[in-house]
Amino acid sequence: MSGARGSKGLGAYAFERLLNAIPLVVGVIVVNFMLISLAPGDPVTALIGEFPAPPEYVERVRAQYGLDRPVPERLVRYLASVAQGDLGFSFANRQPVFTLVTERLGRTLLLMLTTVVLATIVGVVLGVAAARRPHSAVDRGATGFALAGYSIPEFWLGQLLILIFAVWLGLLPAGGFRSIRADYVGWAAVLDQARHMILPMLALSFRYMAITTRLTRASLLEVMNADYILASRARGLSERRVLWEHGLRAAALPIITVIGYNFSFIVAGSALVETVFGWPGVGRLMYDSIFTRDYPVLLGILLLVSVAVILVNLLTDVAYALFDPRVRY
């Protein structure tokens, strides 16, 4: 990729982007910290429990967690410890935040990545099918599907799927990460986990399938009217090659953009879906931490999410360069 005038090469570009992200991440931490500190609700109440405790005891607990210090001092301390790679200690779980989050990260990534892959494949295939014959039955079907995907909330869809596939049909487990009664090993364990993933993955990906379908259709329709497509057809290329090799490649940029953009929404969606399905991931940890006002955990997760979003944006930009030879960094 190097050599073009004014370009520093993709590696150098990525490195620079990462460096520029540091002030952004610090900004995210500061804003989140302030928002959480200023929100009503006292973590000490959640820590102590629901009964009268002597005021001295309450103050002791407050001091123990450093919550008696002024907010700016707490912020500086927090930033200093994050700079040293320490995300702090969870009030409620009495464990380092890093351990708590990393323990669950794999499960959330599993759900999120399969969702992105599934949504992209199904969305692109449906979008292409719809764009090939605009206003046909296939197109109308895909459009209807997309409309439903846009309008159905994830948590509702999740409950509906449980009702249909677990309660009525008894085909799939109602929730959880794997079977609790049986201890499977080897392939049986993989299969068991796959069965547990189907419903949460469907609930989470439906919306993104819809978005990708709509976008692929619109983008492709535009491209397919371009002169060079006409030229390709005139050269006698098969319709299949025209569509998949020339059309889709040109239509891919907006699709890639939206996949990257969707990523941050999938994080939010996973909090809801993980709660509905009892999936022990980071999203649910975030949900629980809001209720216990477990600030360090909440901040740690928000930090992780913002770093992930920055990385995904960077990956999107890199993907541009790979798909479109005109893009140079």
Added chain:
Amino acid sequence: MSRSILLLACLAAFLTASALAQEAPTPGGTAIVILGSDPEHLNAGISTGYPVGAVGASLYSALVYLDAEGVPHGELAESWTVSDDDLVYTFALRPATFHDGTPVTSADVVHSMEEILGPNHGRFQRAFAEMASLEAPDPQTVVITLNRPYAPLISLLTVFDAPVLPKHVFEGTDPLTNEANQNPVGSGPFRFVEWVRGERVVLERFDDYFLDNALLDRLIYRVVPQDVARSVALEVGEADLLWGFYMPTADLERLEANPDLQVWKGLTIPSLYFVFANNDNPALADVRVRQALMFAIDREQIVEQAQGGLGEVAAGPFGLGFAFAYSEEADYRTLYPHDPERARELLADAGVSDLTLDFVYDSARGAFAAAAEIMRDNLRQVGITLNVQPVERSVMVERVYGRSYDLSMQSFTSGGDPAIGYHRIYLTAEPGTNFVNATGYSNPTVDTLLDAAAGLADRDARAAIYDEALAILANDVPTLVMFNELSTEAAAGNLRGMRVRLDQRDGLEYLWLAR
């Protein structure tokens, strides 16, 4: 002739029934119990959270347990004696061992109370504050000396309030960060196997338990955060037991109709629902206005519609749970029937018109939202505007105990003794302490009477004192007592041995699976 057939039929029915009742417990198998949220850690000595207590009840043991009727019995304590002045409690311990094989001694009991529970366990504070000294004169004896007589002490020494933790594991460490909080060592009927955070906690039978060994081989606590998913887990056979605390009440009817499940409803730990009235509001400081509210609010309707019938209209300041703290003359059901006309008279009498009240409640409690709508409608009929304000739980706590509200609905429990959970609602207190006197009501006579009742072990003598206090409270209505909640439980059809203790979470060593 027909009479003897009837007799025979009765006899046959009786025999079948008793045969069913005496079904012999079969040991073995695994039962899955549902938790609504992950335990924060597994040290019941530093937390009062419901899930920590649930797992803790099977992992740890304590000096006493409360049976299904709330009567205390010795657990680690084989017996105990109380001195004549009601100040010195001497406990004789049974021989017992921790799950790592170390014997449980009086030093463990004293260390747990002084070093772990005292500084870190919110609810133990009550008993701890009454203790003048804690001693271990020999390995099998614990002596607790009180500052003053305190009748509920024994009820506060259960596994939920005072679990015994191993001294050799915790001594010289910070109990909040000890590794054993993730990998617990107790002396209860089940020992720790595995904890997958957010998913499950697995325990297995401890074969050297000092009382009868548990019947199950394994006990698994499974985390199901979404309430609808909990009933579904039971219906599809992915779980065996669901406690009332985690029950989605809207699903109860469906669970009851399912022939593969068993559903139980009843009073266990008396849980009482109150509407607090802030006396800092001049209108609510007038006793006539508070009485008017009692006449205006249709508590029967709230029980039926908001609570789905799972309740009984409360009988007085301490509800229905404690016979010795109930007086027929002070029964709210006869004193304050639903009577809007009477409410309007009292309000006119007090010179109150165009009253608007802020009703603050925890938005996560669905039943409260329905109750709020009913109350708004009830109060509109007597000319009071109710400004309904659902807020998040921690915000509700800040507002109510900072006395920045007019009316607020909450529920309190008082396991084992009204002095544990209910006295605090009526005793004079400074504002700002959470979960004590939210109303600002202060009556020195009531203070004296309730303190005296808490100091007496003899329940008849206490009843006489309560009668006097109840008469005052019934007139003053410092807090509008709404209803006693009925508890529920749903279980797989083949599960047996539930509810042998006052708290549903306790006594799971008696669970077994019918084949």
